[in-house]
Amino acid sequence: MSAVKRVAVIGASGFIGAHVIHALREEGHIAIPMKGPRLPSMPSREARSFVETTHIVAQLRNELAEFDAVVNAAGNPDASSRDTDSLTAANGVLPGVLAAATAQGQRPARLVHVSSAVVQGRLAVLDASTATQPFSAYASSKVLGEELVRELAPLHSVIYRPPSVHAADRRVTRMTGRIARSALATVARPGSTPSPQALAPNVGSAIAFLSTCEQTPPQIVAHPWEGLSTARLMEALGGRPPREVPRSLAKAAVELLETAGRALPQLSANARRIEMLWFGQSQARSWLTDAGWQPAAGLLEWEALGRQLRDEHQHISTREGVST
Secondary structure (H helix, E strand, C coil): CCCCCEEEEECCCCHHHHHHHHHHHHCCCEEEEECCCCCCCCCHHHHHHHHHHCCHHHHHHHHCCCCCEEEECCCCCCCCCCCHHHHHHHHHHHHHHHHHHHHCCCCCCEEEEECCHHHHCCCCEECCCCCCCCCCHHHHHHHHHHHHHHHHCCCCEEEEECCEEECCCCHHHHHHHHHHCCCCCEEECCCCCECCEEEHHHHHHHHHHHHHCCCCCCCEEECCCCCCEHHHHHHHHHCCCCEEECHHHHHHHHHHHHHHHHHCCHHHHHHHHHHHHHHCCEECCCHHHHCCCCCCCCHHHHHHHHHHHHHHHHHHHHHHHHHC
């Protein structure tokens, strides 16, 4: 175990932040929840000048001076949002402000910025490169955050890219569970493509490791593959194997959804989610694995999550049946 570290967690009350706090404290570190500063909405073209001129950087520099590491788990997680200026502030400018503040300290803290694999869009393999392919306003805002962190804290930061993160109270998890137990539980044949998904406790643990390990992580670290194929994900959450559909048919359906998404932008994020469920996406080997980190939760926990979702669904259905 590494020496006890003092870690500030920005956005500790959020979904990811709460898991980070828990993981850090479980490992014996001192985790201090902190609120991020309120930032005005702005277009992306104003982001850099704002970071360079705002007094918030000096304020944060003083507040974070006594920490060994700072985790930025704050941000706007709404992947379907069309409020680009708000997304820019939460997902782009805030990481830049924190990067500037930590880099300017007399004893610079390690900044662990929680980004997302969404920045790489439809690239064939999710990896730790600077290659990005944003397909939405949300993804573009996350790309901006990464760029500012790399520019402003190149020696004292690590950008962590988790894929889709799951827990029983997560909206995307409940949606995926509904699909998995329905007649729509399908995958593009043969269903063996890796599916980039992560359990929330594993993500919290990975961030805690990056914050406190004695090794110096590379500037970008991708979450490792958790061993699920597209078919295995559906089976774990739905309790039964999914049906396989011809890849050509699935591809045509995705293209139709993408076309509809251009006219109705709120459909774009859902089209991408369906594409991921059908086709998956490969993941390169992660630095975390090479550094000795291993996810504590595995296939058994994925199956337990599926049972919990099905039990809750059955309970709700039974209760509604009795009330009517």
